[in-house]
Amino acid sequence: MKGSPTIPPAGCLLPLLLLVFAGVSGEASWFSVKGPAEPITVLLGTDATLPCQLSPKQSAAHMHIRWYRAQLTPAVLVFHNGQVQGEVQMPEYEGRTQMLGHDIDTGSVALQIQQVQASDDGLYHCQFSDGFTSQEVSIELQVVGLGSAPLVHMTGPENNGIRVLCSSSGWFPKPRVQWRDTIGDTLLSSSESQTLDRDGLFHIETSLLVTDRAIGNVICSIQNPIWDQEKSKAILLPEPFFPTTSPWKVALACILPILLVILAWTSFATWKEHQVKRREEKQLSKEQWEMRQMKEETKSAVKDRDDLQTDLDRRKALYKEDWKMALLYPDVCSALFQTGGRNCSSWLL
Structure with a gap:
């Protein structure tokens, strides 16, 4: 009919729908997320602020904003429908995090971590989601702990x-x-x-x-x-x-082994010499004992000889006295021996 709209063939309808969908999707995803290029360094125990910015600048009040670390859930902090979603937050960040959204109308937000701990060190991801579109940026937080004085x-x-x-x-x-x-x-x-x-x-x-x-x-x-x-x-x-080390101690440590060897050899030689000397002394003592015995025997024999000689001399002296008496007193002699039939001459003999 003249004037009625023309319906395109079915074969052309699908490409047309894809083209329209692509145009809508492209318009909705036309944003990116930017963060600091360098790591953010904070002292242990202080507060850390991790900024995150939409580009181009636009309102993020209607968007789903998520801060997470290694995995999406549980997260460090989730902001949706104008408020923080605490039920999906990691326990270690409860009460220590908040989102600073003073410029959320321009897409500028920041995560604040209070009383930073050593475990907070590492990588964080800031994600913006709008419908089926999401973009994110990674931010590194470096925690510095200056310890006690050595x-x-x-x-x-x-x-x-x-x-x-x-x-x-x-x-x-x-x-x-x-x-x-x-x-x-x-x-x-x-x-x-x-x-x-x-x-x-x-x-x-x-x-x-x-x-x-x-x-x-x-x-x-x-x-x-x-x-x-x-x-x-x-x-x-x-x-x-420092421990003292005297030169003589060093010298002694060097020559001590030599001295020990010399001392051992000297002791052995002295012992051998002592053994020889003892044997000689024993031999000498035996000879001296024998010689002493001979001297004593000789002395005894000489004494016996002297005693015999003395007795003989005494007898000779008595004999001479008797002889003199017989010569001086012949009558007495005859009277003494008359009864026995002997004379003085025989008596004297």
Whole structure:
């Protein structure tokens, strides 16, 4: 009929609908989300603000805004229909987060995290959803914990040196630990341990063995790898605290083995000589005993001889006396021996 509208063929209807849908979808998704290019760094225990901006600028009051970390649900914070949706929030962020939407009409919002903890460190995603369209941006939050001032003390002499200990707590992330001398040269530590406490903060213990008396003092330095700030402590190492090593002790330690060998050999030679001497003394004693016995026997024989000679001399003397008496008194002699039939001459004989 003339004047009635012309209906396009069915084959042309589908491409036309797709074209219209694409145009509507393209118009609805014509936005992007921008965030800071550099990580946001905050001190432990302070508040962190993570900004998020629609581009081009437009109202986000009717949009679904979600802040999340590794997964969409549960989220760090969800804003929808003009209010925060607490039922889908991660328990560790309850009471510590809020959305700053003072410029929400221009698409500028921000997530505020109060009393930042070590566990808050990491990547966050800011997502805007409008109907079937969503765009997001990732923002990195860096948490910095500057620990306590190092505690440094000596533990006394050890292995011809002095061991120095250094400890500190409350660092995040893992800090760099360094020993230095007064001119800035690095000293290699003997041991180092870094452990996490229940709050996720690092506790550091390190030790250094100083054997060079000329160093004088050492510095324990602990530095945060994100912020170029360090905390350090110096300690003086007086020379009297070093163990003394006298030259004669060193020399004695070198020659002591030789002395021990010489002493052992000398002791053995002395023992052998003593054994020979004892055998000689025994032999000599035996000979001396035999000689003494011979002397005593000879002495006894001489005494017996002398006694016999004395007795003989005595008898001779008596004999001479009797003879004289017989010559002087012949009558007496005859009278004494007359009865026996003997004369003085026979008696004298």
